[in-house]
């Protein structure tokens with residue numbers, strides 16, 4: 617038996633076990649979705665797709681309903697940075713959205729294929745925040761719904777367990793009204809490494825399959841080379857040229873400590889990490 621609210625204006629793919637809900641019929645049971653005023657909007661005796669036009673609740677007997685990650689719904693954000701008003705806490709309501717102001721709009725999660733600069737943060741505090749937008753999350757989620765691993769080897773199987781995140785949820789704060797799950801870690805937890813996030817398929821997440829994705833941190837790399845994530849003299853030189861007065865946007869590749877400024881502090885970070893082994897490329 618399954619029941620739950622789903623999001624408006626979205627398409628859902630549904631399948632269910634007809635054999636276990638047959639009520640004596642050899643063809644199995646049937647299923648219906650009902651809108652909030654009790655009008656049937658769809659149904660049948662096997663899987664299918666329906667479009668939700670109003671808040672709906674499934675009828676008992678629906679076994680295979682699954683949620684999904686919203687389009688572009690895996691995000692990196694600089695929790696605790698100047699863009700987040702230096703708040704190390706995760707925001708707890710839709711109105712309280714400093715974390716959202718710190719979303720790295722130029723970064724995307726690596727799901728499969730070769731890693732790229734777009735998957736890698738240069739933030740000097742490492743990876744401190746990740747958000748996942750889930751459409752119609754059926755229940756509150758906790759750290760038990762996630763498995764975190766870390767590594768800096770192209771052999772992903774050799775990576776080790778990472779630090780469990782603090783998990784919080786803001787209903788309706790995600791893209792297109794989806795539910796935004798926020799994962800945070802203290803500063804310096806994940807520096808110069810890749811982080812693998814596995815959001816598990818559990819009754820709480822409603823996912824049919826585990827969702828696995830990656831973000832990397834190449835501390836103080838200005839992104840001057842698309843082929844490696846190492847800090848070299850070229851990064852330091854580029855920073856010196858880029859020094860400026862006034863604030864810069866979150867996408868500036870020279871604002872390494874994400875305080876909205878490009879100044880000598882950033883140069884010092886690049887000098888400190890220049891010449892060290894960088895982040896490796898991976899290909900999940």
Ligand SMILES: [Ca+2]
Nearest residue numbers: 696703704705
């Ligand atoms: Ca915060």
Ligand SMILES: [Ca+2]
Nearest residue numbers: 840846847851
């Ligand atoms: Ca570099």
Ligand SMILES: [Ca+2]
Nearest residue numbers: 871873875877
């Ligand atoms: Ca800065």
